Every structure is written in structure tokens, then in C-alpha cells.
Amino acid sequence: MVEVSKHYPKSKLPIIYERSNVNERAALRSSPLYEQLADELAAQISTGVFGPGDKLPSVRQVSQNKGVSVTTVLQAYQLLEDRGSIEARPQSGYYVRFIPLPSLTVPEPGFFTPPDDLEEAQIDDLVMMVMRDSTNLELIQLGAAQPDPSLLPTDRMNRILSRLARLNDIHQNMRGLPEGCIELRTQVAKRAFLLGCSIAPEDLLITSGCTEAVSLALRAVCQPGDLVAIESPTYFGILQAIETQGLRPLEIPTHQRDGINLEALDFAIEHYPVKAVVVMSNYHNPLGSCMPEENKRALVDLLAPREIPLIEDDIHGELSFSDQRPLVAKSFDQNGLVLLCSSFSKDISPSYRVGWIAPGRFFTAVQKHKMATTLSTPILLQHVIAEFLDNGGYDHHLRKIRRAYAQKVTQTVHGVLRSFPKGTQISSPEGGYLLWVQLPRQVDSLALYREALQVGITLAPGYIFSSTPKFHNYIRLNTAYMSFAAEKALDILGGIVQKMAKA
Numbered sequence: 001m002v003e004v005s006k007h008y009p010k011s012k013l014p015i016i017y018e019r020s021n022v023n024e025r026a027a028l029r030s031s032p033l034y035e036q037l038a039d040e041l042a043a044q045i046s047t048g049v050f051g052p053g054d055k056l057p058s059v060r061q062v063s064q065n066k067g068v069s070v071t072t073v074l075q076a077y078q079l080l081e082d083r084g085s086i087e088a089r090p091q092s093g094y095y096v097r098f099i100p101l102p103s104l105t106v107p108e109p110g111f112f113t114p115p116d117d118l119e120e121a122q123i124d125d126l127v128m129m130v131m132r133d134s135t136n137l138e139l140i141q142l143g144a145a146q147p148d149p150s151l152l153p154t155d156r157m158n159r160i161l162s163r164l165a166r167l168n169d170i171h172q173n174m175r176g177l178p179e180g181c182i183e184l185r186t187q188v189a190k191r192a193f194l195l196g197c198s199i200a201p202e203d204l205l206i207t208s209g210c211t212e213a214v215s216l217a218l219r220a221v222c223q224p225g226d227l228v229a230i231e232s233p234t235y236f237g238i239l240q241a242i243e244t245q246g247l248r249p250l251e252i253p254t255h256q257r258d259g260i261n262l263e264a265l266d267f268a269i270e271h272y273p274v275k276a277v278v279v280m281s282n283y284h285n286p287l288g289s290c291m292p293e294e295n296k297r298a299l300v301d302l303l304a305p306r307e308i309p310l311i312e313d314d315i316h317g318e319l320s321f322s323d324q325r326p327l328v329a330k331s332f333d334q335n336g337l338v339l340l341c342s343s344f345s346k347d348i349s350p351s352y353r354v355g356w357i358a359p360g361r362f363f364t365a366v367q368k369h370k371m372a373t374t375l376s377t378p379i380l381l382q383h384v385i386a387e388f389l390d391n392g393g394y395d396h397h398l399r400k401i402r403r404a405y406a407q408k409v410t411q412t413v414h415g416v417l418r419s420f421p422k423g424t425q426i427s428s429p430e431g432g433y434l435l436w437v438q439l440p441r442q443v444d445s446l447a448l449y450r451e452a453l454q455v456g457i458t459l460a461p462g463y464i465f466s467s468t469p470k471f472h473n474y475i476r477l478n479t480a481y482m483s484f485a486a487e488k489a490l491d492i493l494g495g496i497v498q499k500m501a502k503a
């Protein structure tokens, strides 16, 4: 995989200015100091660091920060005013003018255009495109796995947040411990009972989302170069965590109903030095599969004698379509070998970035890595979630969103069956809000993604769910935003697929 910047036109990359002293650079250049300063500010305006309407730093601040005289700064600001890029407002300071700047290069949502072939469109580029699309609210959102914002308990969370903020408790301005606040760990531990586990608050660490939980788990159990068995297809965040830590993925076929193929995994660990296994046991992303209990038990039993850690991502576990959520594989773990990861991103808010990990016997290693990366997760947000879990009506909320997502998934399945060509296959999950769709072989999901974008629809192309192109004719649909408009969009999408299937 290649970094986004490698495919990003060089001319559009923001210029990174070091915080070096203007005086030092002045010695190397011949133009007057105030002109150099003006150029530096102009570059920051043109790259969008200061956008139209933004207030520039005060003359005194710039003078102190850059080690130049107040007169030099005033001259620089005057020059920028003469050039028409900033304006002075009486009693207020200097502001960037509201005029179209010819060299404004801030990437906007949907700015990335897919390269013409996959050779160029590396997985990271595609992931970035899908993520960017999710911030462009003009698109019909069938792509990124975002929950429906109207199904999040935003009002209640805001009320708790403002009440806690008004308390102005000294603790909210303290950094907190790497393992997180005890109130939230206690709430998570209480709920672990429903997952089939007996977990004490002391066994848990609060993380910045499930992403950090999985990443810390990998760090705790693997060394660079190690082989990690993963499901195929898998969530692209897992692929990225593996790649960025210098680990190697070993893809194991995974079934839409039963989850990871245990025979294939058994063969893999017999023949390769697998150091860890990662699964999404409940409502897999993108398959929607939920491993039957006997498979979860068998998976844990398979790994235990070889002492291979299992990283279990249960982020969708609460989104069961029935009133009862499924157990986790960790509930069968007798040896502390399962590192269970989750977050509140799917049911409470993705923006809080609050998740957790129950790392079993790897607690100390995870704690060490948490200290070395983000140190601790923002305290105030942990308290807000803890209070919502304690007495905000979390269970009532879960019942409501489970019903809503069950309906949205059904509605989307009907839409696909109605509009897509013969030969299309679709998953039938019992939880979550994602659908995995297999299109006729000749339909390329990247080409489809590109055409769909032209008509204002975004989706997730199959390429991002594997380190190989084997899912080229698959797409993942997010049903969370299903609405009348999205149903119409499915019809349009189906029409495009029909056309591509015939070509």
C-alpha cells in the first residue's frame, strides 16, 4: 500500500513551513524582511491555514513569535493589504478577505478523484475517498459505515455534557490515567455480563475509539514482521493497523453466515507462524456475519493450546435485530488470551472517540502502549458516556435503534433485489447496518464507485476489504441513511450496474 501523499498532486500539497526564525532565513534571501514575512503569511492564506474571514495573529504576537520588530510586522500586513488579500478592521485587527483566492488549494469533500486504474488507486487512497465522501452531505451516503445521526442520543448526551461542564469539577481538567476513568470502566464491566463475560473494571482500559483498541491490541501481542491471520474480507481499518505496524496479513476465507473458516484457520496456524488472529465475531464489517456460539467456542479452543492471542472486535455487537445481543468469543476464554475491543461509535456517537479494551493477560502491555501513544482518553467525554450508560436510558435507546436498523436493512435488500441485475447476491445479516453485495463478475466496483459519484451517490468498493483485488466485483452498502431519496438512489445505482453488467 502507498501513502495518500504519493498520489496527491505535489502542487496541491500544503507547504509546510518550519517554525524557524524568520531572521535566519532572512540571511539566506535578499528581499526585505517584511516582504519575506508577508510571503510566508500569503502562503498560509493560500493553503487555507487562514481562510476567508479568519483573524490573523495580532501584530504583537507575530513580532514576539518571529523575533522581528512591530514595524516589520506592520509593513508586512500593509503589503498584504495592498495585494488585496487581507483587510484591517478598526479596533479589531487584520482579517483574510472574502475574495476567491486563485491559489486556494484546500481539499474539499469529494476532492479526491479516483485514479483510472487500480495500479494507481492504492487501498489507502480508496479508503480516504470513501471517508471524505462521508463528510459531503450532498451525496447519498451508501459508503462509509457511519450510523444514522438521527438515531444517536445527541440531545440527551448534550444535556449531560452541559450539566457536567457546568459543574466545573477540577477532575475534568486533569489528564486522567491511561486506563481511563473508573466510572466508565465500571459501567462497561456491568454490561460485560450481557456479553457472557465476567470482567472487572480493573481488567479494562478506555481507548480513543475501537480503532485505538485494536491497534493497541496488535502492538501488545505482535512484533514488526509478524504474521496476523485476519478474515477475508475484513474491515479496512484492521488492514491499515496491520500495515502501519509493519505486520503481515494472512487472509482466511470468511463465510457470510458462520464467520471465519475454522478449517482454513487451523491449516494456516499449522503451517505458518501466525502470531495473532483478528476477528469481528458479531455483525462483521462488511459481511454482517455473526459467528454461531459453537464456532466462537471452537475458535477459542483452537488457539488456546498454541497460546495464540485472539483480537476480537465487537463494535457492532449491540446492534442485534433481536432483543438479545450475541455473546462474544471472549466468554469462552479461560486463559486470558482474548483481547476484546469495542467502542460507543456505532450506538452513542462516533465523534466522542470513546472505546474500550479488555485485554486479558496482556493488560500491562496494552497499558504501556496506551501511555506511549495517547496517554489517556479525554476525561469529560468518558464521564458523559458513563452517565448515559448509568441512567440515560441506554437499553431503551438500543431497543429503538435495533428496530430501526432491522427495517433499514430490509428496505435496502428489497431495493437491491428490485433494481440490480440477475446474478447479484446479497448478505442477510441479523444485526448491524451493513450489506455485502456481490455483483456480476464483469462489474468492477471501482468503476461503479466512479460512475455513482457522478450522480451523487457514494458506496464502498470491494477493493478496500482485502489486500488483494479479489473482491473487485463486490460493494458494501451502508443502510443507515436509508430514506426515500436513498431508495431512489438504489434504483439509479441498480441501473448503472445493469448497464455495466451488459457491457
Ligand SMILES: Cc1ncc(COP(=O)(O)O)c(C=O)c1O
Pocket: 145, 208, 209, 210, 211, 212, 235, 237, 280, 285, 313, 315, 342, 343, 344, 345, 350, 353, 354, 355
Ligand atoms: C469493525 C470496526 N472496527 C472498528 C471501527 C472503528 O471504530 P471507532 O470509530 O470506534 O474507532 C469500525 C468503524 O466502522 C468498524 O466497523
